[in-house]
Amino acid sequence: MSRRIPGLTVLLLALGCAASRPAPTPPPLAAVPSAPVDAWRSTQPAPLAAVPPFRAPVPVQRGLPNRLPVLLRENHAVPVVVVELAIRTGVDGDPPDLPGLADFMAAALDEGTRTRSNQQLAEQLEDLAASLSVSPGLDGIRIHLNCLTETLAPALDLLADVALNPAFRPADVERVRGITLTGLKQRRGSPGALASDEVARLLYGARHPWGQPAGGTLESVRAIRRQDLVRFHDTYFRPNNALLSVSGDFEPSTILTLLAERFGAWRPRALPPSRLPPFPKEGPRTVITVDMPDSTQSQLALATRTIPATHPDALALSAANVALGGMFTSRLNHQLREVRGWTYGMGSGVGFNKRTGVFQVRGSVVAAHTVDSLKDIEAELTRFSGGDITPAELSEAKEGILQSLPSALETNDAVASTFVTLSNLGRPLDWYATLPTRLGALSQEDVVRVSRAYLSPAKLPVVVVGPRKDQDGLAGLQLGAVVDRTAEAKDPGKVAAPPAVPAAR
Amino acid sequence: MRPRAVVLSWLLFLAAAPAFAASEASIPFQEFTLPNGLRVFLSEDHRAPQVTVNVWYHVGAANQGSGKSGFAHLFEHMMFAGSLHVPDPDKVLSAVGAGVGGSANGSTNFDRTDYYETVPASQLPVALWIESDRMGFLLQALDAQKLATQRDVVSNERRQSYENRPYGLAQLELCDTLYPKPHPYFHCVIGSIEEIQAASMDDIRGFFREYYAPRNATLALVGDFDPKVARELVTRYFGDLPGGAEPKRPDVPQPRLQGVVEKTIPDHIARIPQLQMVWNGVKPFAPDEAAGDLLSVILGGSKTSRLYRRLVEEKQIASSAGAGNASLGLGGYFQIVATAREGHTVAEMRREVEAVLADFRRTGPTAAELERAKRITVGGMVRSVERISGKADQLNAYAFWTGDPGFLSKDIARYRAVTAAQVLEAARTLLPPDRVLVLDVEPTAPSAPGARP
Numbered sequence: 001m002s003r004r005i006p007g008l009t010v011l012l013l014a015l016g017c018a019a020s021r022p023a024p025t026p027p028p029l030a031a032v033p034s035a036p037v038d039a040w041r042s043t044q045p046a047p048l049a050a051v052p053p054f055r056a057p058v059p060v061q062r063g064l065p066n067r068l069p070v071l072l073r074e075n076h077a078v079p080v081v082v083v084e085l086a087i088r089t090g091v092d093g094d095p096p097d098l099p100g101l102a103d104f105m106a107a108a109l110d111e112g113t114r115t116r117s118n119q120q121l122a123e124q125l126e127d128l129a130a131s132l133s134v135s136p137g138l139d140g141i142r143i144h145l146n147c148l149t150e151t152l153a154p155a156l157d158l159l160a161d162v163a164l165n166p167a168f169r170p171a172d173v174e175r176v177r178g179i180t181l182t183g184l185k186q187r188r189g190s191p192g193a194l195a196s197d198e199v200a201r202l203l204y205g206a207r208h209p210w211g212q213p214a215g216g217t218l219e220s221v222r223a224i225r226r227q228d229l230v231r232f233h234d235t236y237f238r239p240n241n242a243l244l245s246v247s248g249d250f251e252p253s254t255i256l257t258l259l260a261e262r263f264g265a266w267r268p269r270a271l272p273p274s275r276l277p278p279f280p281k282e283g284p285r286t287v288i289t290v291d292m293p294d295s296t297q298s299q300l301a302l303a304t305r306t307i308p309a310t311h312p313d314a315l316a317l318s319a320a321n322v323a324l325g326g327m328f329t330s331r332l333n334h335q336l337r338e339v340r341g342w343t344y345g346m347g348s349g350v351g352f353n354k355r356t357g358v359f360q361v362r363g364s365v366v367a368a369h370t371v372d373s374l375k376d377i378e379a380e381l382t383r384f385s386g387g388d389i390t391p392a393e394l395s396e397a398k399e400g401i402l403q404s405l406p407s408a409l410e411t412n413d414a415v416a417s418t419f420v421t422l423s424n425l426g427r428p429l430d431w432y433a434t435l436p437t438r439l440g441a442l443s444q445e446d447v448v449r450v451s452r453a454y455l456s457p458a459k460l461p462v463v464v465v466g467p468r469k470d471q472d473g474l475a476g477l478q479l480g481a482v483v484d485r486t487a488e489a490k491d492p493g494k495v496a497a498p499p500a501v502p503a504a505r
Numbered sequence: 506m507r508p509r510a511v512v513l514s515w516l517l518f519l520a521a522a523p524a525f526a527a528s529e530a531s532i533p534f535q536e537f538t539l540p541n542g543l544r545v546f547l548s549e550d551h552r553a554p555q556v557t558v559n560v561w562y563h564v565g566a567a568n569q570g571s572g573k574s575g576f577a578h579l580f581e582h583m584m585f586a587g588s589l590h591v592p593d594p595d596k597v598l599s600a601v602g603a604g605v606g607g608s609a610n611g612s613t614n615f616d617r618t619d620y621y622e623t624v625p626a627s628q629l630p631v632a633l634w635i636e637s638d639r640m641g642f643l644l645q646a647l648d649a650q651k652l653a654t655q656r657d658v659v660s661n662e663r664r665q666s667y668e669n670r671p672y673g674l675a676q677l678e679l680c681d682t683l684y685p686k687p688h689p690y691f692h693c694v695i696g697s698i699e700e701i702q703a704a705s706m707d708d709i710r711g712f713f714r715e716y717y718a719p720r721n722a723t724l725a726l727v728g729d730f731d732p733k734v735a736r737e738l739v740t741r742y743f744g745d746l747p748g749g750a751e752p753k754r755p756d757v758p759q760p761r762l763q764g765v766v767e768k769t770i771p772d773h774i775a776r777i778p779q780l781q782m783v784w785n786g787v788k789p790f791a792p793d794e795a796a797g798d799l800l801s802v803i804l805g806g807s808k809t810s811r812l813y814r815r816l817v818e819e820k821q822i823a824s825s826a827g828a829g830n831a832s833l834g835l836g837g838y839f840q841i842v843a844t845a846r847e848g849h850t851v852a853e854m855r856r857e858v859e860a861v862l863a864d865f866r867r868t869g870p871t872a873a874e875l876e877r878a879k880r881i882t883v884g885g886m887v888r889s890v891e892r893i894s895g896k897a898d899q900l901n902a903y904a905f906w907t908g909d910p911g912f913l914s915k916d917i918a919r920y921r922a923v924t925a926a927q928v929l930e931a932a933r934t935l936l937p938p939d940r941v942l943v944l945d946v947e948p949t950a951p952s953a954p955g956a957r958p
Contacts, residue, residue, distance in 0.1 A: 051729060119818075364664070
């Protein structure tokens with residue numbers, strides 16, 4: 001058991017801060033022990049001489065003739081190559097009546113190709129000591145390959161085969177459907193999953209694909225047909241809607257040839273126009289409750305939409321979030337855990353995508369202190385969004401963001417995926433390389449301003465998944481109208497299914 | 506030759522020809538021991554300007570007394586509550602930039618406890634300052650209020666990680682059945698809330714004096730440092746700490762299952778039944794451990810494994826199926842876990858698992874299965890040292906279990922050398938059909954949606 005849960009993942013890799021501290025003088029090592037033991041131990045040691053700052057990797061941009069962009073970063077530290085093929089459509093490609101289609105398609109994608117059964121595919125990957133995974137997201141699907149330098153060519157064969165020639169054999173599709181339905185049913189018992197689905201519905205709306213229960217509903221997954229998978233793949237898996245990101249021990253003179261041999265014949269095609277509904281307007285604040293009578297804890301979530309990744313305030317918002325709830329020592333965790341002892345961890349996170357962003361406070365608290373915890377969170381948010389952030393807090397946030405970069409970008413897996421994320425977000429590919437300068441320029445006033453603008457609790461709907469018997473006084477907090485959604489949350493398809501529009505497929 | 510952070514000869518590892526059976530992988534390091542008994546491992550890695558500091562204490566749940574479940578882990582929390590000269594280590598780490606990304610933490614398991622932080626290379630002295638101060642001067646800074654808070658925090662950790670998580674309580678039942686009182690693994694590492702809440706300041710003081718000393722620890726530094734400077738710093742911060750008594754390794758006989766033990770566990774979070782079959786297992790680096798590990802991969806370690814194929818793909822009665830060989834210092838366990846597919850039952854899954862095992866006990870693995878399992882296992886070992894934090898952990902782990910921090914290449918050779926006959930033998934001896942714990946986790950009927958009390 002670890003002492004602590006990591007704070008809410010600060011969804012993007014962190015951010016960074018100024019390398020603007022003066023280079024410190026190295027301490028005279030030999031001189032120190034002559035002082036009395038306690039005295040020298042009581043003083044925090046000075047830093048060693050500054051080392052050259054971390055340089056975040058920036059990819060070389062190339063492309064194949066069929067408009068497939070390629071991002072390359074050489075790294076010969078370990079004999080591994082990571083290739084991530086990113087499709088730029090994910091859950092946002094789900095038709096209104098088929099929530100869960102992108103997830104279903106992603107789950108079925110690596111279950112066999114036209115020339116390889118699912119077992120042959122798995123065996124061949126294992127024989128190469130390679131790993132391949134398919135990850136669906138709100139705005140994309142990623143196929144991630146980690147292989148050894150020596151087996152790059154045959155491993156790329158498998159990646160390309162999975163991406164371009166999935167078979168979607170009926171038997172495989174039905175197996176994936178059964179497993180998917182099982183997973184959806186399991187989610188209905190999980191306090192964390194129930195809270196996430198409620199948050200998504202509040203932020204994106206019941207008509208938006210992002211506002212649907214993650215993975216769809218039992219009804220929609222039962223209704224998805226093989227040809228829906230084929231059509232989704234055929235529509236969105238196009239080189240003009242994709243990106244190849246490569247990091248590792250490849251040979252720069254041959255990598256493009258290797259990629260072109262496998263992806264060069266992939267034909268571009270225009271994508272259908274996106275018909276996503278607008279995000280819902282902000283309504284009066286509500287408190288959603290889902291009753292879990294037997295739980296010993298309540299899962300809490302307070303969340304709001306913020307700004308897209310390219311908004312000029314995004315960096316300041318990330319820094320503000322770290323100070324408020326992105327570190328172990330941040331206010332939320334300090335108050336709820338270290339002062340009160342009501343939780344194993346309370347934190348906040350910001351995430352961005354191309355269209356919007358999300359700020360969320362999240363954690364589980366002992367059921368008996370559900371209402372007390374909400375009161376404390378509300379007080380911290382009120383104080384913080386009122387502009388109460390100290391220079392020391394801001395400095396810790398900026399330094400933390402900056403110093404987390406080397407670890408966050410340590411592996412080829414992380415680097416290849418980070419390039420994809422930057423590209424999806426519409427951020428420049430040298431975002432992390434330039435971060436120290438931009439973070440250094442961030443002022444106290446900037447952070448106070450964005451905190452006021454985006455983090456006011458008056459904007460944050462509240463979700464409480466826990467025993468109702470421990471919610472006496474919840475309405476008295478006057479956070480907003482308390483709405484019981486137990487029935488809908490635990491059986492979303494049956495109660496609140498979007499109207500079926502089969503003709504639209 | 507391009508410099509490589511991890512020295513590897515992958516061609517040997519990969520070559521299918523039996524002549525190339527062994528692979529070479531190593532973490533270059535140097536070692537010294539302070540006069541107080543602290544063993545120190547230094548491994549340079551200059552890929553990025555950061556350094557990771559990792560301390561292993563040779564103490565875990567195994568060292569708890571009976572009725573003190575959860576105590577070693579609760580104690581770990583107290584190590585972050587401040588020491589004599591460093592009243593708030595977390596605050597110090599945040600100030601030097603180690604507050605984001607979860608790079609400063611600790612963990613407790615059945616047999617050991619570790620503390621680690623990754624800091625900017627220039628802040629190596631701060632990391633050593635914090636680790637040495639809590640190794641030498643913890644007790645002077647502790648008080649009853651801090652203990653009371655962490656008792657509550659850990660109780661919430663138990664609620665979050667076990668009580669409110671599907672199949673969490675089954676894990677505790679496994680420990681309680683395999684390690685009945687007064688065994689120190691009873692209630693697993695997390696412990697019972699009642700016993701966590703009963704922990705006193707005297708318990709904390711006694712545990713610290715007995716186990717938290719240089720002679721019972723190892724220290725690994727990996728990253729961007731000058732080894733000469735690092736050695737001076739380590740000597741300065743740790744050199745004058747009293748070494749402590751010669752560490753005692755706990756010696757508790759491993760209780761043995763005497764028959765087929767069947768238990769049904771109601772679970773109010775899970776919505777899908779789960780089967781767990783559990784056998785008495787081995788200790789780390791026991792002679793049959795490597796064969797047992799490969800057995801677990803062949804049975805349930807990947808999509809090509811026997812259990813996955815049979816239960817998930819052919820019979821389609823399970824949504825997942827896996828196996829694991831948990832080696833623990835006081836004797837581990839071998840576990841098969843299968844979660845049903847909706848509409849299917851534990852009884853169906855058990856029949857199929859038993860059929861797969863009966864078949865395997867007759868014939869053992871195919872050559873291809875064994876080779877695949879070796880590649881998956883060795884690949885995992887090598888990838889685990891891609892990060893500096895992984896390297897530091899491995900140096901300490903090998904030092905703890907084998908005495909040799911540089912055991913990685915020998916460890917890989919140990920797996921490469923396993924034969925099909927040894928895996929077959931492991932299946933026969935490790936998984937006897939008549940001495941097994943069978944857990945049937947059954948979702949309790951969910952309360953009527955929306956019903957008001």
